[in-house]
Structure formats: C-alpha cells, structure tokens
Amino acid sequence: MKGIIIYKGKYGATRQYALWLGEMLHIPFITAGDETKPQLEDADYIIMGTSIYIGKLQLRKWLKTHQEVLVNKRLFLFLVAGTPPSEQEKLQGYIEANIGIEIRNCCSFFFLPGKLEFSKLSLIDKLLLKIGSRLSKSKGEVISVTDYNNVTKEALLPMLEAISKKEGAVI
Ligand SMILES: Cc1cc2nc3c(=O)[nH]c(=O)nc-3n(C[C@H](O)[C@H](O)[C@H](O)COP(=O)(O)O)c2cc1C
CATH class of the missing domain: 3.40.50.360 (Flavodoxin domain)
Structure with a gap:
C-alpha cells in the first residue's frame, strides 16, 4: 500500500x-x-x-x-x-x-x-495568543501563554x- x-x-x-x-x-x-x-x-x-x-x-x-x-x-x-x-x-x-x-x-x-515556545512566536502570534488567552478566561477556558512541550x-x-x-x- x-x-x-x-x-x-x-x-x-x-x-x-x-x-x-x-x-x-x-x-x-x-x-x-x-x-x-x-x-x-x-x-x-x-x-x-x-x-x-x-x-x-x-x-x-x-x-x-x-x-x-x-x-x-x-x-x-x-x-x-x-x-x-x-x-x-x-x-x-x-x-x-x-x-x-x-x-x-x-x-x-x-x-x-x-508545544509552545513564546519567545519564538511572530509578533502577531504573540498578540493573538495573549488576546485569545484573555478571552478564553472569560469563557472559563484555558489557553496557555507559558511554554510547554x-x-x-x-x-x-x-x-x-x-x-x-x-x-x-x-x-
Ligand atoms: C496564536 C496562537 C493561537 C493558538 N490557538 C490555538 C487554539 O485555538 N486551540 C488550540 O488547541 N491550540 C492553539 N494554539 C496552540 C498551537 O496549536 C500549538 O502550539 C501547536 O503545537 C502548534 O504547532 P505547529 O508549531 O506545528 O504550528 C495556538 C497557538 C498560538 C501561538
């Protein structure tokens, strides 16, 4: 195959x-x-x-x-x-x-x-992630802005x- x-x-x-x-x-x-x-x-x-x-x-x-x-x-x-x-x-x-x-x-x-390595993100992705993280908090969800792999x-x-x-x- x-x-x-x-x-x-x-x-x-x-x-x-x-x-x-x-x-x-x-x-x-x-x-x-x-x-x-x-x-x-x-x-x-x-x-x-x-x-x-x-x-x-x-x-x-x-x-x-x-x-x-x-x-x-x-x-x-x-x-x-x-x-x-x-x-x-x-x-x-x-x-x-x-x-x-x-x-x-x-x-x-x-x-x-x-995985996420915040320092490696483009400026726009850094901003989007920060905004997304704030919005998700208000919905009771979690979007991490701290590094993980x-x-x-x-x-x-x-x-x-x-x-x-x-x-x-x-x-
Ligand atoms: C700006 C941004 C937005 C993201 N949005 C989501 C999302 O909506 N849902 C999710 O589960 N993960 C989200 N992530 C996490 C990515 O999907 C994760 O970091 C993934 O490992 C990226 O894989 P890649 O490096 O192959 O693109 C987001 C990450 C960034 C930086």
Missing part, C-alpha cells in the same frame, strides 16, 4: 510528528502545497497533519482545494494543538468547524499534544496502530 504524508504547521510541532511518521512508515512527508498531482493521485492512503491557530486548522484551505481527490482515498488526519487530547469534545468541535462532512466521512482523526513519539502510537491495521503498514 502506497502512503504519503502531507502536513502544515508553523513552529515545528506538526513537522516533527510528520518526520517521525515518515521515518517509521518509510513514506514521504511533504509540506502542503509542495506535493505534485500524481503524488496525491497515486497514493492509496494519505496521512494529513495540521496544527490549529485560534480555532482554525492550518490545512483548512488545502483540504477544501483537494477534496475531490481526497474523498477517494483512505485518510488519516492528526491535529496538533495546545488543547490536551483528553478534551475530546473541544477537539472534535475543531474538526467539525473546519472540515466538510465529505472528508469527515472517510477520515480517521487523531489528536496530538503540541508535549511532543513525543509515544503520542503517535494509537495512530500507528490504526494505520498498520488498516493498511498493513510495517513499522
């Missing part, structure tokens, strides 16, 4: 997961937009990785653009977020708000913990297991 990983992130967390997956599954990992049409069309299964900023998936537009090809494939999508994987309802809400039903129907979703290889295990079951991929 031929697989490919397409990912989009901003500060390295999504890329790190894509790189580990690529190494473990022996398949190419490509930044969204850099793939060729035949690469997508020839794949039997596609793993997509995206992070989230202020409720919006980085891959949102790419998913819409490529919907026609995607719906004929077996799809796996991992979402990298500050929201911990235990907050399933919130994370599921992100998926529903960003991805159309056509893709949701043929895609398995996995939630992976992200929860990116580990172990977080990939449930997804690897699902992929090897469905695709017979050898890890």
